Amino acid sequence: MKKLALLLFFVSTSILGQQLPTNFVYLNELAPSIQIELRYLGTHNFIGKPIDGYIKNKLIVTAPTAKALIKVQKQLEPFGLSLKIYDAYRPQKAVDHFVRWAKKLSDTLMKNEFYPKVPKSELFKQGYIASKSGHSRGSTVDLTIVDAKSGSPLDMGSPYDFFGKESHPLHQQLNKTQKANRLLLRNLMLQHGFKPYENEWWHFTLRNEPFPNNYFDFSIQ
DSSP, X not given: OHHHHHHHHHHHHHGGGOOOOTTEEEXXXXXXXXXEOOGGGSSOSSSSSOOTTBOSSOOEEEHHHHHHHHHHHHHHGGGTEEEEEEEOSOOHHHHHHHHHHHHOTTOOTTHHHHOTTSOGGGTTTTTSSOSOOGGGGTOEEEXXXXXXXXXXXXXXXXXXXXXXXXXXXXXXXXXXXXXXXXXXXXXXXXXXXXXXXXXXXXXEEETTOSOTTOOOOXXXX
């Protein structure tokens, strides 16, 4: 544990010249076996464009969150499985980008893939877009489970970031495999101190997050 604590401190203060706030770390440096695909860095997301504040494919979380995720990963590895993380720390400027986009009702480039049944005018009302996000506190992650070698995700019954009831964790119109896969992810995350979000199977927040009232805005680079 002492070695891990020292490594967390080193990574949090000196990776590639970027000074992170105290108690933030680069998870990709601590746990390179965890797969990363920051969707908001590229164009495969519900807006269809890179999002403000995402500059490099690096995954930033608080140090306690990193420790917990490493424990989850260690439980998956003997079975040839791995975590794959789509988003973690999210700067406030990215959330502001979402809000601006949601107000521009004519921009529906990615509607067919990500929100086919939800009118864009309803995204705020239905809770899919908000002016603040727990991600900006650094202890929330969006993730799934994949085959460690191929990177193929387990079938969770709906794509990541899909706006609809199909993404609710306990959605009943799933087959047995999809239900089992969601339950596996949920149980592992609960076991290691995370709490789920009722509308998204992929979304978990560390229960004892170190910054429950702080929203950060430094870029991911």
